[in-house]
Amino acid sequence: MPTKATKRSPRVKPGHREEETLRVLISHQRIRERVRHMAQEIRRDFPNEPIHLVGVLKGSVLFLADLARELGGEVSFDFISVSSYGKGMDSTGEVKMNKDLDVTIEGRSVLVVEDILDTGLTLKYLLLLFEERKPKHLRVAVLLDKVERRIADVKADYTGFVIPNEFVVGYGLDYDERYRNLPDVCIVRLGPRGKTKIEA
Ligand code: XMP
Ligand code: MG
Numbered sequence: 001m002p003t004k005a006t007k008r009s010p011r012v013k014p015g016h017r018e019e020e021t022l023r024v025l026i027s028h029q030r031i032r033e034r035v036r037h038m039a040q041e042i043r044r045d046f047p048n049e050p051i052h053l054v055g056v057l058k059g060s061v062l063f064l065a066d067l068a069r070e071l072g073g074e075v076s077f078d079f080i081s082v083s084s085y086g087k088g089m090d091s092t093g094e095v096k097m098n099k100d101l102d103v104t105i106e107g108r109s110v111l112v113v114e115d116i117l118d119t120g121l122t123l124k125y126l127l128l129l130f131e132e133r134k135p136k137h138l139r140v141a142v143l144l145d146k147v148e149r150r151i152a153d154v155k156a157d158y159t160g161f162v163i164p165n166e167f168v169v170g171y172g173l174d175y176d177e178r179y180r181n182l183p184d185v186c187i188v189r190l191g192p193r194g195k196t197k198i199e200a
Helices: 028-045 061-070 119-130 192-199
Strands: 019-027 053-056 075-085 090-098 108-118 137-145 156-161 185-189
Touching: 019 075, 028 061, 028 137, 028 156, 028 185, 053 061, 053 119, 061 075, 061 108, 061 156, 090 119
Parallel strands: 053 075, 053 108, 108 137, 137 156
Antiparallel strands: 019 185, 075 090
């Protein structure tokens, strides 16, 4: 029996709260195309090398998963967890290690995979840490780059999109652990109630 056509319910953003407004900055379609091109660029630079992806938890998870599938060839991954951000939108300025890598990176072609480059303090910390461990190559891929916020002298080898200085969520990025499962990258703005929440 054919199913009855039902009225489409409006698309509710996962985890959405009324006091928060979301605006799509980069659609999933654009992300997919860009990630495919980034993977081609990376493979052009390392045609026959096994590539060891080091994802920075948790924001990079979706980006890493898509990038790994587009890369082809021999790919392995590991994860590190550091925190530089509190619960809200403001950086604490310091970087703290929560979980180190599981395996050695010595002699490997390592690609650090980050969701977003902001002040650059997190990446600076990671690069110093990893360089000491003597990888064969050490490169960085970031999905998003807020160039105008940079404090530390670091840059990525592969960049998805340069974005304005707005707080973004989706495609792995969170606000207070929500919105990571949005397929698009969205700008989140807070209403009066949301603001109170951040200041608390
Ligand atoms: P730094 O300042 O060290 O920061 O380059 C990098 C980390 O800060 C987080 N970050 C964000 N997270 N939306 C987020 O969800 C943002 O707009 C944003 N800006 C920075 C992120 O965890 C990144 O790894
Ligand atoms: Mg975060």
